[in-house]
Amino acid sequence: xxxxxxxxxxxxxxxxxxxxxxxxxxxxxxxxxxxxxxxxxxxxxxxxxxxxxxxxxxxxxxxxxxxxxxxxxxxxxxxxxxxxxxxxxxxxxxxxxxxxxxxxxxxxxxxxxxxxxxxxxxxxxxxxxxxxxxxxxxxxxxxxxxxxxxxxxxxxxxxxxxxxxxxxxxxxxxxxxxxxxxxxxxxxxxxxxxxxxxxxxxxxxxxxxxxxxxxxxxxxxxxxxxxxxxxxxxxxxxxxxxxxxxxxxxxxxxxxxxxxxxxxxxxxxxxxxxxxxxxxxxxxxxxxxxxxxxxxxxxxxxxxxxxxxxxxxxxxxxxxxxxxxxxxxxxxxxxxxxxxxxxxxxxxxxxxxxxxxxxxxxxxxxxxxxxxxxxxxxxxxxxxxxxxxxxxxxxxxxxxxxxxxxxxxxxxxxxxxxxxxxxxxxxxxxxxxxxxxxxxxxxxxxxxxxxxxxxxxxxxxxxxxxxxxxxxxxxxxxxxxxxxxxxxxxxxxxxxxxxxxxxxxxxxxxxxxxxxxxxxxxxxxxxxxxxxxxxxxxxxxxxxxxxxxxxxxxxxxx
Numbered sequence: 001x002x003x004x005x006x007x008x009x010x011x012x013x014x015x016x017x018x019x020x021x022x023x024x025x026x027x028x029x030x031x032x033x034x035x036x037x038x039x040x041x042x043x044x045x046x047x048x049x050x051x052x053x054x055x056x057x058x059x060x061x062x063x064x065x066x067x068x069x070x071x072x073x074x075x076x077x078x079x080x081x082x083x084x085x086x087x088x089x090x091x092x093x094x095x096x097x098x099x100x101x102x103x104x105x106x107x108x109x110x111x112x113x114x115x116x117x118x119x120x121x122x123x124x125x126x127x128x129x130x131x132x133x134x135x136x137x138x139x140x141x142x143x144x145x146x147x148x149x150x151x152x153x154x155x156x157x158x159x160x161x162x163x164x165x166x167x168x169x170x171x172x173x174x175x176x177x178x179x180x181x182x183x184x185x186x187x188x189x190x191x192x193x194x195x196x197x198x199x200x201x202x203x204x205x206x207x208x209x210x211x212x213x214x215x216x217x218x219x220x221x222x223x224x225x226x227x228x229x230x231x232x233x234x235x236x237x238x239x240x241x242x243x244x245x246x247x248x249x250x251x252x253x254x255x256x257x258x259x260x261x262x263x264x265x266x267x268x269x270x271x272x273x274x275x276x277x278x279x280x281x282x283x284x285x286x287x288x289x290x291x292x293x294x295x296x297x298x299x300x301x302x303x304x305x306x307x308x309x310x311x312x313x314x315x316x317x318x319x320x321x322x323x324x325x326x327x328x329x330x331x332x333x334x335x336x337x338x339x340x341x342x343x344x345x346x347x348x349x350x351x352x353x354x355x356x357x358x359x360x361x362x363x364x365x366x367x368x369x370x371x372x373x374x375x376x377x378x379x380x381x382x383x384x385x386x387x388x389x390x391x392x393x394x395x396x397x398x399x400x401x402x403x404x405x406x407x408x409x410x411x412x413x414x415x416x417x418x419x420x421x422x423x424x425x426x427x428x429x430x431x432x433x434x435x436x437x438x439x440x441x442x443x444x445x446x447x448x449x450x451x452x453x454x455x456x457x458x459x460x461x462x463x464x465x466x467x468x469x470x471x472x473x474x475x476x477x478x479x480x481x482x483x484x485x486x487x488x489x490x491x492x493x494x495x496x497x498x499x500x501x502x503x504x505x506x507x508x509x510x511x512x513x514x515x516x517x518x519x520x521x522x523x524x525x526x527x528x529x530x531x532x533x534x535x536x537x538x539x540x541x542x543x544x545x546x547x548x549x550x551x552x553x554x555x556x557x558x
Contacts, residue, residue, distance in 0.1 A: 015111035028146030040414020049089030085380025157187030181222030199319025266333030275369035283349030408475035
C-alpha cells in the first residue's frame with residue numbers, strides 16, 4: 001500500500017503544478033470569486049467553517065452560522081452539503097484565507113483526481129498518460145480547477161466510488177463494498193448529484209449478470225451506510241434545496257424534454273469532442289479480450305477487471321444522465337464533470353479495442369482523437385472577475401466599523417462579500433456587509449417571487465439609517481434581466497439633491513473578462529458615525545410578507 005502511494009506522488013505533484021500553473025496563466029489566482037453565481041457562496045461558507053473551527057464556539061454551530069450570515073450574508077450550507085466546506089475550511093486553517101489559497105485547494109483536489117485516474121488506467125492495463133493527458137486538457141476541467149465549485153471534489157468522490165463499485169461487481173467482497181459505500185457517502189455529502197451512484201450496484205448487477213451478489217449481505221452495506229449517514233441531512237434540507245431549482249420543485253416532462261438534448265450535446269462538446277466520444281463509446285461497448293483462445297489467469301483477471309469497470313462506469317453514466325434530466329435543476333453541462341474521469345478511461349479502452357480489431361494498435365486512434373480534440377472543443381478560458389472590493393478595502397481599513405451595503409446581482413454582491421470576508425481575518429466576523437437582495441427585498445434563490453419592501457425613497461432611507469449603513473456600493477455592470485426596482489431606487493436616492501450621500505470612489509467592473517468602465521460607484525452617508533449601530537440579526541423563520549430575514553434589532557430607548 002505504501003509503495004502504491006509513493007508511486008502516485010510524482011503524478012500528484014506534477015498534476016498539482018500543471019493545474020496551478022494553468023490557473024495562474026488564466027488569471028484565476030488573482031481574480032475574484034465570481035465566475036459562477038454559486039462560487040462566492042462556496043467561498044464564504046468555507047471561510048465561515050474555517051472561522052468556526054478557530055473560534056472555539058463548538059456548542060452551537062447553527063447559532064454561529066446564523067450570526068455569521070447576518071454579518072456576511074452569502075453562507076450556503078444547507079443549500080449544499082457540508083463536505084466541501086469542511087475540507088476547504090480545514091485547508092484555510094493551514095494555508096490561510098484568500099482566493100489563491102482556495103484555488104490551490106481545488107487544484108490539489110484535481111491532482112488527486114489525476115492520480116486516481118493514473119492508478120485506474122494501470123489497473124485496466126492501459127498506459128496512464130493517455131487518460132491523464134485527456135482529462136487535464138479538457139477545457140471543462142481547466143475552468144473548474146480555477147473555480148471554488150463543487151464539481152472537481154464531487155468528481156473525485158464519484159470516480160473513487162465507481163472504481164470501488166467495479167471491484168464490488170467483480171469480487172463481491174466486504175472490503176470493496178465498504179469502500180464503495182464510504183466514497184458514495186463522501187460524494188453525496190458533497191452534492192446531491194452523486195445520488196446517481198445508486199445506479200452502479202443496481203444496474204451493474206444487470207449488466208454483468210452477477211445476480212448472485214444480491215444474496216450476499218456485504219452487497220447491501222453501501223445502502224445501509226448511505227441511508228444512515230446521508231438520509232438525515234437530505235430529509236432536513238431537501239425542501240430548501242428544491243426551492244432553488246430553476247425548473248420547479250418537482251419533476252415534469254417539459255424540463256426533461258429541454259434538458260435532455262443539452263446534456264447529450266454536452267457529452268460530446270464538453271468531454272473532448274466527437275473523436276473522444278466515439279472512443280469512449282467503443283470502450284464502453286466493445287470487449288477487449290486477448291486474441292488467445294484460452295487466456296491465462298492474469299489475462300482473465302484483466303478481462304474481468306475491464307468488464308466490471310465498463311459495467312460500473314456505464315451504469316453511473318446512465319444514472320447521472322437520468323438524474324440530470326429528471327430533477328428540474330439548472331441544465332448546466334459542467335455537471336458532466338462527474339463522468340469525465342471515467343469517460344477518459346473508456347476512451348483509452350476504446351482505442352485499444354479498435355486497435356485490436358482494425359489493426360495498427362491504439363496509438364493511431366488516440367492520435368486521431370487528439371487532432372479532433374485540438375481542432376474542436378479545446379480552448380483556453382481566462383478567469384477575470386473584478387467587483388467593488390478594491391474600492392471598498394481602503395475605505396473599510398480607514399473606518400473598521402463602517403457598515404457596507406452592496407447592490408448588484410448574485411455575482412456582484414458575492415464578489416464584494418467574498419473579498420471583504422477574506423480581509424476580515426477572523427475567527428469571528430466583525431463587519432456587517434449587507435446585500436441589497438437580502439436586506440431590502442424578498443425573493444427565492446433564483447430571483448422569482450420578487451417583493452420590494454421599501455418602495456419609496458423615504459422608506460428606503462429610513463431602512464438604511466436604521467442599519468447605520470455608511471458605505472453603499474452600486475454596480476451597473478449587471479445584465480439587463482438582473483436589474484430590479486430596488487436598484488433603480490437606490491440610484492435615485494443617492495443622486496437626489498440634498499440626499500446626504502457623497503460619491504467617494506468610482507472604478508471598473510470586470511465580468512467574464514469583459515471590462516465595464518466606471519460601472520462601480522461607492523457612496524458614503526454623511527454623518528453616518530452619529531447613527532446608532534443597532535444589531536442586525538438573521539431571522540430565517542420570517543414569512544416573506546413580513547419582510548427580509550435580515551432585520552435591524554433596535555435597542556430600547558434609541
